[in-house]
Amino acid sequence: SSTQPQAYRASLLHFHADPAFHADAHAWHEDGLLVVADGKVRAAGDYASLHVTLPPGCTVHDYSGKLIMPGFIDTHVHYPQTEMIASPAPGLLPWLETYTFPTERRFDDPAHAADVAEFFLDELLRCGTTTAMVYCSVHAASVDAFFAASEKRDLRMVAGKVLMDRNCPEFLRDTAESGVSDSEALIQRWHRRGRALYAITPRFAPTSSDAQLRLAGELARAYPDTFVQTHVSENRDECAWVQRLFPQARSYLDVYDQVGLLRPRAMYGHCIWLDDGDRARMADSGAAAAVCPTSNLFLGSGLFDFDRADRAGMLLSLATDVGGGTSFSMLQTMNEAYKVARLSGSYLPALRMFYLATLGAARSMQLEGTIGNFAAGAEADFIVLDAQATPLLQRRSAHCDSLEELLFALALLGDDRAVAATYAAGRRVHAREAA
Ligand code: GUN
Ligand code: ZN
Numbered sequence: 060s061s062t063q064p065q066a067y068r069a070s071l072l073h074f075h076a077d078p079a080f081h082a083d084a085h086a087w088h089e090d091g092l093l094v095v096a097d098g099k100v101r102a103a104g105d106y107a108s109l110h111v112t113l114p115p116g117c118t119v120h121d122y123s124g125k126l127i128m129p130g131f132i133d134t135h136v137h138y139p140q141t142e143m144i145a146s147p148a149p150g151l152l153p154w155l156e157t158y159t160f161p162t163e164r165r166f167d168d169p170a171h172a173a174d175v176a177e178f179f180l181d182e183l184l185r186c187g188t189t190t191a192m193v194y195c196s197v198h199a200a201s202v203d204a205f206f207a208a209s210e211k212r213d214l215r216m217v218a219g220k221v222l223m224d225r226n227c228p229e230f231l232r233d234t235a236e237s238g239v240s241d242s243e244a245l246i247q248r249w250h251r252r253g254r255a256l257y258a259i260t261p262r263f264a265p266t267s268s269d270a271q272l273r274l275a276g277e278l279a280r281a282y283p284d285t286f287v288q289t290h291v292s293e294n295r296d297e298c299a300w301v302q303r304l305f306p307q308a309r310s311y312l313d314v315y316d317q318v319g320l321l322r323p324r325a326m327y328g329h330c331i332w333l334d335d336g337d338r339a340r341m342a343d344s345g346a347a348a349a350v351c352p353t354s355n356l357f358l359g360s361g362l363f364d365f366d367r368a369d370r371a372g373m374l375l376s377l378a379t380d381v382g383g384g385t386s387f388s389m390l391q392t393m394n395e396a397y398k399v400a401r402l403s404g405s406y407l408p409a410l411r412m413f414y415l416a417t418l419g420a421a422r423s424m425q426l427e428g429t430i431g432n433f434a435a436g437a438e439a440d441f442i443v444l445d446a447q448a449t450p451l452l453q454r455r456s457a458h459c460d461s462l463e464e465l466l467f468a469l470a471l472l473g474d475d476r477a478v479a480a481t482y483a484a485g486r487r488v489h490a491r492e493a494a
Pocket of ligand 1: 354
């Protein structure tokens with residue numbers, strides 16, 4: 060039996076194509092209505108035409124003056140690094156040694172893992188992020204803690220146990236065999252339970268032996284509908300290290316390719332120092348890039364090349380990479396992505412950035428139709444944005460002459476304060492306190 064629909068009145072924005080390659084890629088209803096029933100989208104369109112179709116007595120929640128869009132999707136983030144965000148270090152490798160590994164060590168304690176998982180998910184929801192691809196720690200129990208917290212909120216989350224069996228402190232090592240058998244047990248426990256999805260998660264090539272990478276590739280073949288996530292070509296010192304560790308590989312990306320880890324539903328963090336051969340392999344294999352601008356600027360890793368990625372036809376998405384990233388907000392992530400694009404000679408319109416943070420990410424994860432837009436039957440994960448959230452946003456938005464200008468102001472000036480409410484599976488999971 061189906062429950063009474065709920066309707067939400069506001070301006071509506073969502074995408075059905077990539078605005079970089081298609082005209083009319085977005086749907087915009089200035090006075091719109093989103094109709095939700097049983098946690099799914101039933102309809103999205105103009106208020107005038109849709110409200111007459113509602114059953115008598117159906118509640119219309121009035122968010123007039125605000126903007127409803129699909130929840131943001133953050134395709135690369137480390138929940139165990141929540142408490143070490145904004146830890147300074149001269150580059151990736153010293154940052155990992157000094158802060159990351161000691162911080163992740165504490166996730167051997169399930170109570171600590173549960174505490175951080177709860178805070179982390181509340182912080183995502185405050186920022187309007189309803190789906191994320193999440194790295195847990197090397198400890199299998201850190202995955203249980205994460206998915207338990209996610210299940211309580213009924214969130215569409217992808218996560219996995221980090222695999223690392225060398226070149227890291229003894230206290231964080233699994234083995235090639237235990238890493239893969241723990242991952243398989245976690246797949247059986249969590250993958251497709253409720254809204255949970257599992258990602259096979261080798262940390263990055265330097266911390267996995269050849270044997271571990273090979274076994275991870277076999278697991279990815281045995282469970283083709285699971286996800287894969289790792290880091291690639293983030294930092295120049297890291298790239299040089301991979302070249303020394305894997306002298307037979309054509310490139311850093313090729314290390315993963317040779318063991319079968321390039322495939323649809325594989326999410327590669329950073330992708331800064333790829334060559335055009337790598338970009339072509341990314342596109343052909345159906346793997347996707349998670350572009351992490353706040354992290355790349357913070358750690359001095361480099362500038363993602365949007366034009367070359369687009370010319371190769373790569374699947375793209377945006378991600379925070381917290382704790383390397385400096386904000387949980389996908390709006391702040393767009394702000395930095397825009398500047399990174401400018402510095403590498405590209406241009407990212409605001410519409411493209413909002414596409415990348417919603418439908419673009421869903422496509423990168425092969426989840427179009429499930430999340431990322433308001434197609435009928437999609438899961439009702441959505442956010443209410445407030446372009447009047449701060450005195451400055453209020454001033455600026457009063458002078459916006461187009462949707463593009465309004466979205467641009469929200470991306471450049473907005474953060475968690477601009478998120479008035481967040482809904483997951485049709486339930487409100489965050490409401491901003493009145494100012
Ligand atoms: N490369 C390997 N591990 C990590 C990590 O935790 N964060 C980032 N940004 N890069 C990595
Ligand atoms: Zn990362």
